Amino acid sequence: MDQVDWQIVAELQRDGRLSFNQLGRRINLSAPAVAERVRRLEESGVIAGYQARIDATKAGLPLTAFVQMRCSHGRCLLKTTTAEEFPEVVEVHKLSGAFCSMLKLRLASMPHLEGVLERLGDHGEMNSHVVLSTQYEGRPVEPPSGESRPVTPSEGWSRR
8 A cells, every 4th residue: 555545544544434536635646546546555465444433322232342362272262153143243353362352342231241251161161341432443454563463253243
């Protein structure tokens, strides 16, 4: 990606509904040039999709929790379940260290959290944290400063 691609990505992260004309005016390119660059960014997977940002509280899910999992042998959540079985789980992160994964949950209430924790408990040891408030969220992706390597994805937990 060159500097112009990063400008396009930055503008689309601020407002994914920009037209090619609007985007072109912001970065000083013609609409057809912007359209071609966006098409290439989409085809290469840099732009993975477009979505609305939802206020979870206003959508009826005011409670956020994080759960660290240390799965039991043969009961790994990522290998024995699918995303559809746990709609409350909005993010899954594989971890190094004492726990194997970190889950981010969106929930309607404390009883809802309790029920999900009971179901997650079937997969191993947990350490849960209820979020009191979120001070900063949704930082945009910026140009990389280091090198990365591919990781094998977990079945059943990918976006459609």
